Every structure is written in structure tokens, then in C-alpha cells.
Amino acid sequence: MRRAARSCLLLAAAWVLSGCGTDAPRKERAARPPATRSSATPTSKPMSHEIATFGAGCFWCVEAVLEQLDGVLSVTSGYMGGHVDNPTYEQVCTGTTGHAEVAQVEFDPAKIRYGELLKWFFKLHDPTTLNYQGNDHGTQYRSVIFYHSPEQEQAARRAKRLIDEAKVFSAPVVTEIASATTFYKAEDYHQRFYRQNKGHNYCRAIISPKLEKLGLEK
Numbered sequence: 001m002r003r004a005a006r007s008c009l010l011l012a013a014a015w016v017l018s019g020c021g022t023d024a025p026r027k028e029r030a031a032r033p034p035a036t037r038s039s040a041t042p043t044s045k046p047m048s049h050e051i052a053t054f055g056a057g058c059f060w061c062v063e064a065v066l067e068q069l070d071g072v073l074s075v076t077s078g079y080m081g082g083h084v085d086n087p088t089y090e091q092v093c094t095g096t097t098g099h100a101e102v103a104q105v106e107f108d109p110a111k112i113r114y115g116e117l118l119k120w121f122f123k124l125h126d127p128t129t130l131n132y133q134g135n136d137h138g139t140q141y142r143s144v145i146f147y148h149s150p151e152q153e154q155a156a157r158r159a160k161r162l163i164d165e166a167k168v169f170s171a172p173v174v175t176e177i178a179s180a181t182t183f184y185k186a187e188d189y190h191q192r193f194y195r196q197n198k199g200h201n202y203c204r205a206i207i208s209p210k211l212e213k214l215g216l217e218k
């Protein structure tokens with residue numbers, strides 16, 4: 001996996017980025033209870049709260065990182081960006097639905113700014129690998145920022161440009177930046193997966209080491 005020549009760089013005095021690859025066994029499908037069908041979830045929030053949506057590989061991992069941040073009120077795992085309505089996990093895993101595994105974040109901008117969430121997004125995965133993270137391969141694992149406002153789009157494009165200009169990574173950032181579409185909440189057993197399944201092989205091999213490397217509580 002391509003990594004930054006240096007593990008940490010200062011970018012615009014606020015962007016501290018480190019290589020955070022996921023070189024470990026491919027994500028196993030969890031043994032699961034009878035599936036609860038996903039349904040389209042409208043974006044609703046109190047006026048003082050905002051929504052951000054990120055795809056950075058397996059949503060179990062993204063959720064486990066982002067839910068640790070002060071100012072993040074909730075993180076929901078789901079699917080976005082594809083052409084299939086109400087997709088199931090099994091369908092998304094085929095890589096034919098166009099959907100990415102994503103984490104949708106509700107946050108309080110008075111406590112954590114969108115730019116800070118972008119910083120963590122770029123820290124928690126390798127944004128230079130196209131359609132894979134570690135051994136998880138497929139378009140469903142692509143690096144993607146789904147923006148919910150013109151301001152979010154501007155911030156995301158600026159962040160990507162600054163990272164490339166500073167040559168933080170040894171290869172160009174391939175993160176897709178696209179307008180948010182319908183968000184489909186993933187099956188119930190995917191929600192808060194790490195907290196409820198810390199003994200799962202993927203959690204022990206990938207998520208726990210990542211949280212430790214990022215200095216976050218396990």
C-alpha cells in the first residue's frame with residue numbers, strides 16, 4: 001500500500017495527517033441475526049446540528065473512529081451513491097450497486113467544525129488507494145466525501161487540493177467528492193458494530209490497532 005514518505009506532516013497549521021493503512025485480513029461477514037431491511041432515511045436534524053457523510057473503507061471502522069470525537073452526536077452506518085433502492089449488505093458487497101459503505105455523522109458545529117471532521121477523515125484511511133482499503137476491495141470501499149451543502153463541497157475540495165499540493169502522500173489523493181444522495185441505513189447489526197463486537201476478528205485485527213494509533217479510546 002502506498003503511504004506518505006513521512007508519517008506526519010503539518011498542513012496549513014491544522015492538518016496533521018498520518019499514514020493509517022489497513023494491512024490486515026479482509027473483512028469477514030459477521031454472523032448475523034435475521035436481517036432488518038434497510039430503508040431510505042431522510043436527513044433530519046435540529047437546526048443547530050449538521051450532517052456529514054464519509055466513505056473510507058469498511059463502515060465499521062469509520063464509525064468506530066468518528067463516534068469518539070467530541071461534538072459528534074451520532075454516527076450511523078449505511079449506504080450511499082448507488083442506483084439500487086433499499087440495498088442490503090449482501091447486495092452492496094457484490095460491488096454492483098454503485099453504493100459505498102458510508103458513515104453518516106450528526107455533529108454540533110459549535111463543538112466540532114466540518115474541517116475537523118475532514119482532518120479525521122483523511123487521517124483514518126489511505127485516500128490514495130482507488131476502490132480499496134487494505135484487503136477490502138471493491139467500489140463499495142472507495143474513498144468518498146458526500147457533501148450536504150456548497151460550504152461542505154468547498155471545504156472538501158480545498159482540503160484535497162492542499163493535501164496534494166503539500167505532497168502529504170507519495171501518490172495523489174483519489175477521494176471522490178460528490179453531492180449527497182439518498183442515505184440508506186444499514187442493517188441493525190452493523191450499527192455500533194465495534195462497541196458490540198470487540199472480540200470479532202476484524203475488530204481485533206483492524207479497528208483496535210487503528211484506534212490505538214490515532215490516540216483514541218478503545
